[in-house]
Amino acid sequence: xxxxxxxxxLSLFLEEAEEQLQLLDEGLILLEQDRQNRDLLxxxxxxxxxxxxxxxxxxxxxxxxxxxxxxxxxxxxxxxELEVTQEVVDVLLECLDxxxxxxxxxxxxxxxxxxxxxxxxxxALQEKETxxxxxxxxxxxxxxxxxxxxxxxxxxxAPEASEVILNETEKIVLKSALEKGxxxxxxxxxxxxxxxxxxxxAYLVFSNLEKVGEVIKTVPTTExxxxxxxxxxxxxxxxxxEPLDRVKEIVxxxxxxxxxxVLEFPKPEDLxxxxxxxxxxxxxxxxxPKPAGIxxxxxxxxxxTDTPAGAKREADKKRDNRRISQTVRVDVNRLDTLMNLxxxxxxxxxxxxxxxxxxxxxxxxxDLTDSLEEIxxxxxxxxxxxxxxxxxxxMFPIEQVFNRFPRMVRDLARKFKKEINFIVEGKETELDxxxxxxxxxxxxxxxxxxxxxxxxxxxxxxxxxKPPVGTVRLNAFHxxxxxxxxxxxxxxxxxxxxxxxxxxxxxxxxxxxxxxLTDQEALNLIFVPGFSTAEKVSDVSGRGVxxxxxxxxxxxxxxxxxxxxxxxxxxxxxxxxxxxxxxxRSLLIRHHGRMFAFPLANVVEIVEVKEEEIQYMQQQRxxxxxDSFLPLFDLEFLLGERAEKDHSSQxxxxxxxxxxxxxxxxxxxxxxxxxxxxQEIVIKSLGNYIGDVPGLAGATILGDGSVALILDVxxxxxxxGVEK
Amino acid sequence: MEDKRNRTAGEEQLVVFTLxxxxxxxxxxxxxxxxxxxxxxxxxxxxxxxxxVINLRGRIVPVIDLRKRFGLEVAEKTQASRIIVVExxxxxVGMIVDSVSEVLRLPKENIEPTPPMVSGVDSAYLRxxxxxxxxLIILLDINKVLYKExxxxxxxxxxEASAAVDDGGGR
Numbered sequence: 050x051x052x053x054x055x056x057x058x059l060s061l062f063l064e065e066a067e068e069q070l071q072l073l074d075e076g077l078i079l080l081e082q083d084r085q086n087r088d089l090l091x092x093x094x095x096x097x098x099x100x101x102x103x104x105x106x107x108x109x110x111x112x113x114x115x116x117x118x119x120x121x122x123x124x125x126x127x128x129x130e131l132e133v134t135q136e137v138v139d140v141l142l143e144c145l146d147x148x149x150x151x152x153x154x155x156x157x158x159x160x161x162x163x164x165x166x167x168x169x170x171x172x173a174l175q176e177k178e179t180x181x182x183x184x185x186x187x188x189x190x191x192x193x194x195x196x197x198x199x200x201x202x203x204x205x206x207a208p209e210a211s212e213v214i215l216n217e218t219e220k221i222v223l224k225s226a227l228e229k230g231x232x233x234x235x236x237x238x239x240x241x242x243x244x245x246x247x248x249x250x251a252y253l254v255f256s257n258l259e260k261v262g263e264v265i266k267t268v269p270t271t272e273x274x275x276x277x278x279x280x281x282x283x284x285x286x287x288x289x290x291e292p293l294d295r296v297k298e299i300v301x302x303x304x305x306x307x308x309x310x311v312l313e314f315p316k317p318e319d320l321x322x323x324x325x326x327x328x329x330x331x332x333x334x335x336x337x338p339k340p341a342g343i344x345x346x347x348x349x350x351x352x353x354t355d356t357p358a359g360a361k362r363e364a365d366k367k368r369d370n371r372r373i374s375q376t377v378r379v380d381v382n383r384l385d386t387l388m389n390l391x392x393x394x395x396x397x398x399x400x401x402x403x404x405x406x407x408x409x410x411x412x413x414x415x416d417l418t419d420s421l422e423e424i425x426x427x428x429x430x431x432x433x434x435x436x437x438x439x440x441x442x443x444m445f446p447i448e449q450v451f452n453r454f455p456r457m458v459r460d461l462a463r464k465f466k467k468e469i470n471f472i473v474e475g476k477e478t479e480l481d482x483x484x485x486x487x488x489x490x491x492x493x494x495x496x497x498x499x500x501x502x503x504x505x506x507x508x509x510x511x512x513x514x515k516p517p518v519g520t521v522r523l524n525a526f527h528x529x530x531x532x533x534x535x536x537x538x539x540x541x542x543x544x545x546x547x548x549x550x551x552x553x554x555x556x557x558x559x560x561x562x563x564x565x566l567t568d569q570e571a572l573n574l575i576f577v578p579g580f581s582t583a584e585k586v587s588d589v590s591g592r593g594v595x596x597x598x599x600x601x602x603x604x605x606x607x608x609x610x611x612x613x614x615x616x617x618x619x620x621x622x623x624x625x626x627x628x629x630x631x632x633x634r635s636l637l638i639r640h641h642g643r644m645f646a647f648p649l650a651n652v653v654e655i656v657e658v659k660e661e662e663i664q665y666m667q668q669q670r671x672x673x674x675x676d677s678f679l680p681l682f683d684l685e686f687l688l689g690e691r692a693e694k695d696h697s698s699q700x701x702x703x704x705x706x707x708x709x710x711x712x713x714x715x716x717x718x719x720x721x722x723x724x725x726x727x728q729e730i731v732i733k734s735l736g737n738y739i740g741d742v743p744g745l746a747g748a749t750i751l752g753d754g755s756v757a758l759i760l761d762v763x764x765x766x767x768x769x770g771v772e773k
Numbered sequence: 774m775e776d777k778r779n780r781t782a783g784e785e786q787l788v789v790f791t792l793x794x795x796x797x798x799x800x801x802x803x804x805x806x807x808x809x810x811x812x813x814x815x816x817x818x819x820x821x822x823x824x825x826v827i828n829l830r831g832r833i834v835p836v837i838d839l840r841k842r843f844g845l846e847v848a849e850k851t852q853a854s855r856i857i858v859v860e861x862x863x864x865x866v867g868m869i870v871d872s873v874s875e876v877l878r879l880p881k882e883n884i885e886p887t888p889p890m891v892s893g894v895d896s897a898y899l900r901x902x903x904x905x906x907x908x909l910i911i912l913l914d915i916n917k918v919l920y921k922e923x924x925x926x927x928x929x930x931x932x933e934a935s936a937a938v939d940d941g942g943g944r
Contacts, residue, residue: 389831643815688817733833735816735826738864738919742818748826748833756814756828 059155062107064378065099066152070145071452072096077141078455084133094123098275100148105249106256111164112151117246118171119144124276125175140170142456215286219266223314226288231262233288233314234296240281244305248277253303255285261299262289281307286314379442381482387439392731392750394432399752401425440632444479447525447534450489451476454496458521461500468507468518469500475525480532484626487606488534491599495536495622496521498595503540503620513617515539532626539619543612545571555579572612576600604712604763607633607650633732635749636708637725637757640684644757645721646730646749651762653709653716655724660703672707672718680771681707681718687765688744710762717769732759744768783881787903789910790857790870793845797870798879798903798910805858805865807873810850827867829858836867842918843898861915868918879903884912 076093083089097116104112119141125131147167154162215223223233236258240250251274255264266286269279289296293311300309405421412418451473462469504510504519511517522537545568552558552574563571574580578597603610608626627633627650635646636655658672663681665671670681685691707718730749735742746761787798788807813825813836822841826833836856840847853872858865887899898917903910 392831685817690817735833736835736864738835738866739816739819739823739826742816744817748814748816750828750831750833754828755812756826756833758814758816 058107061378062103062109063152063156065103066112066148069096069100070148070152073100074142074145074456075452077138077145078459080133081135081138081459087127090123090126094120094127097123102249102252102275105246106252109151109155111162112148113246113249115144115148115151115164115167115171118168118175120276122171122174131174137174140167140174143167144171215266219286222263222265223286223288226263226265231288231290232293233265233286234293235284235286235312235314236296236300237282237284237310237312238300238306239308241305241307242281244281247279247281248275250303250305251275251279251283254300254306257299257303258285258287258289258296261291261296262287381443384439384443388436388731391432391436391439394428395436395752398425398428398432400754401428440481443481445482445485446476447478447480447485447488447532448476450485450492451523451525453489454492454523457493458496458500461497465501466506467500467504469504470518470520472520472522473524474522478525478527478532480626480628484532484606484628487602488624488626491602491610491624492523492534492536494595494599496523499536499538499540499620503538503542505541527628528625532628534624534626535621536624537619537621542616542618542620543572543575543614544616548572548574552577552580572614575612576610607648632729633759635728635730635759637728637730637751638706638708638721639723639725640721644725644751644755645684646728646757646759647708647710648746648759648762649727651710651712653711656707656709656718658705658707658718660705663705674709674718679707679709679716679718680769681720682765682769684719684721687717687719687768689768710765712763712766715766715771717766717771719765730757730759784878785881785884785903786876786878787910787912788857788873789875789877790855790873792839792843792871793848796874796908796910797913798877799857799859799913799915801876803859803861803915805860808856808858808867810854810856810869824869827856829865829867832865834858834865834867836869837919838869839918840869840871842868859915859919861919864919866919877905879905879910 073093073096076089076096080086080089080093097120101113101116101120104110104116122131122137122141126133131137144167147162147164150162151164154160227233238251238254240247244250255267255271258264264285264287267274268284273279274283287296291299293313297309297311300306300311402422402425405418405425408421409418454473455471458469458471461467499521504521505513505515507517510519520539522535524537525532525534527533545566549558549563549566549571552571553560553563557574557577557580558566566574575596576599580596600610603624603626606626608624611623611625612620613623614620633646634649636649636652638645638647656674658681662672663670664673666678671678672681673679683691706721706724708721708724709716709718711717728751730751732747733749734747735745744761744764746759746764748756748758751757786801788801788804789796789798791797808829811827813827815825816823816835819825822837822839824836824838824841826835828834838847839845848871850869851871854869855873856867856869857873858867860866883905884901884903887896887901898913899911900914901912903912
């Protein structure tokens with residue numbers, strides 16, 4: 050394996066590891082509740098197994114060893130030798146945390162984490178007698194340091210090829226391959242008797258051979274080999290174009306291989322003589338039979354080494370043929386590039402259109418002009434569709450985020466001694482990956498709060514006549530052009546009076562101001578920095594940084610958050626988010642020759658103001674609109690381009706256009722020269738060279754190819770100094 | 774690609790341009806493309822040498838005015854003005870120059886270290902001076918041009934020594 054560049058595979062490995070860890074995490078949480086679910090158990094097993102395989106092939110021994118031990122424990126579940134208990138699941142979850150840490154270790158290229166303590170715990174679980182009448186204890190050889198007493202039976206010096214039986218499918222594959230001039234070999238491999246992690250060796254044999262051909266059959270089956278249900282010998286049939294010696298060389302290049310024999314497999318004319326086995330019959334393990342307990346538990350598995358088309362796909366085949374869904378991992382940058390290219394296409398198309406118009410003007414209409422216009426129209430439609438498809442490719446199901454939560458909820462529930470039924474709905478709801486990246490943290494905060502503060506302890510719930518198990522519900526769904534995510538609990542709810550009291554005590558508002566607040570306004574106080582409803586500070590929530598951070602996170606991605614609560618009955622947070630951060634509906638304006646875009650989400654209204662309506666309050670221009678004074682500012686001032694506030698932009702005929710923008714309760718009027726209209730724009734960053742500019746959210750390219758700056762209303766309002 | 778081979782063979786391939794009547798060269802491997810002047814959208818709260826951003830085939834690319842960057846006298850853009858688009862460490866920046874004259878291969882032995890004050894430009898931006906057919910080509914260090922923060926010193930220096938280049942670097 051040393052001859053290839055590992056770094057190339059590292060990111061692939063890390064992604065895959067993340068995926069498998071996620072599966073393990075989910076699976077274990079579910080298993081804890083549904084202890085008899087065999088399918089689930091198998092799923093978990095497979096995830097651990099895949100992780101082990103890829104870690105071993107990358108040379109990450111600690112991960113491989115740890116997952117191997119986990120597998121052994123899981124295997125005992127499967128064999129009914131060990132009961133699924135909270136304690137066991139705890140240890141397995143601890144393993145997951147350690148694996149996660151090991152992953153980080155790989156990224157940081159360190160080697161600090163010691164897994165030996167955990168391995169001992171696992172070892173103890175492996176040896177633990179749960180059922181007195183358990184079948185004869187089979188101590189599977191654990192690859193961990195201590196138990197490498199080599200097994201008694203010595204492999205034969207020169208392995209003899211035994212008879213390999215092909216099923217119908219395999220026979221067809223073999224036949225068609227031979228007809229195409231491939232060779233097929235019957236390879237018998239003997240591992241060193243003291244070989245640790247036999248399955249990994251076997252895996253290396255497979256993966257190296259699959260670089261030069263196709264393995265169409267193994268004895269025992271691949272799954273059995275992966276589960277180490279073989280001794281030191283396994284056999285396989287390889288289809289390849291490589292000569293016999295080369296194949297032998299490949300196998301022998303792997304360490305801990307004791308011996309290998311490579312024989313030509315029957316020629317086409319002999320093929321009819323190859324024994325055909327019934328498909329549904331289970332493959333017999335040729336090697337030493339395992340104890341009965343395992344034999345019974347083993348599920349019927351199709352011997353699935355390859356598909357009939359396999360021979361065509363030759364060496365470049367990836368090793369993981371267990372993957373079910375047909376997906377391709379694509380770097381997001383590629384999608385962005387595609388998006389840019391489509392953007393260019395749109396721009397060129399509008400140029401084509403204007404060229405068409407000039408042609409019509411100068412040369413007059415005609416068939417050629419007509420078809421030119423038709424083509425331009427068609428290109429326009431195609432690029433529109435293309436844009437939409439690429440947008441869709443950037444969408445992910447929110448599952449990615451939601452799947453992390455069951456584990457967290459479980460741990461928190463145990464920590465706070467609460468009983469919680471966690472319901473997750475709408476996992477499949479899709480949204481843009483940029484939104485997905487941002488939404489995780491706020492949701493974690495909300496869930497923690499719900500568990501820590503919302504749900505009462507079981508005894509208290511019983512006293513209140515509530516079911517002892519609290520419910521926390523997380524839901525996501527589409528609503529018009531938005532994604533709505535709700536976090537709901539049936540706990541104590543929030544009391545507006547108590548919140549006011551607290552806010553006054555903390556000096557957030559004056560008692561007089563508190564008096565005037567409506568209940569809803571009082572609830573919104575929890576989003577004020579420095580406010581925390583926790584009676585006592587716990588290490589997960591109640592640090593007083595929670596809710597204001599939640600709110601600012603959500604506003605950062607142009608979302609809004611609402612609370613509804615009923616004292617004693619629970620609290621519901623509703624988050625509304627845009628479908629995507631890349632495309633935004635905006636109000637385009639022109640100001641002193643420059644184009645700007647206001648995100649429509651922040652535009653409250655547009656008003657026309659007569660110059661004589663403008664008044665001054667403490668040197669601040671204001672205008673009286675609907676019972677309140679609205680402060681007016683010039684865009685240049687808010688963008689920090691001019692120091693003086695009061696350089697009045699002259700409108701036409703004494704009329705000024707004022708765009709009223711707002712974030713929560715803060716409202717500011719911005720005087721602009723010309724309104725262009727509403728438009729969907731693609732948000733692009735100004736890049737690292739320019740960096741963040743206060744008041745700007747980025748730039749966009751307009752239909753005519755010119756660049757408009759996208760305004761960041763939050764930044765503008767901050768600059769204005771307008772508070773409430 | 775070719776450029777790299779040539780460099781090892783003792784040559785440097787340069788994009789040569791002019792700025793305030795002086796000849797400058799930058800390593801061609803840093804240059805993505807050279808485009809004509811186009812509308813530049815001014816961006817607030819940026820240093821004054823940052824002219825703004827342009828749309829480069831769907832990408833937003835910042836553009837700096839090299840005259841302003843070097844504290845040289847600001848001049849009107851002409852038909853000959855060009856934007857040289859360079860890429861350094863994944864940052865793409867356009868640089869406005871008076872004109873682009875040629876691409877040439879300069880033997881390494883023709884390159885000398887930067888004299889203390891070779892032109893109106895602070896020597897900190899330079900990585901050497903090349904001689905080519907009796908002409909002097911000032912070799913710019915792109916990284917420094919993009920990131921060095923010493924504008925004030927620079928503009929001061931320029932007044933004193935703008936003619937220094939003609940006598941071969943004033944050594």
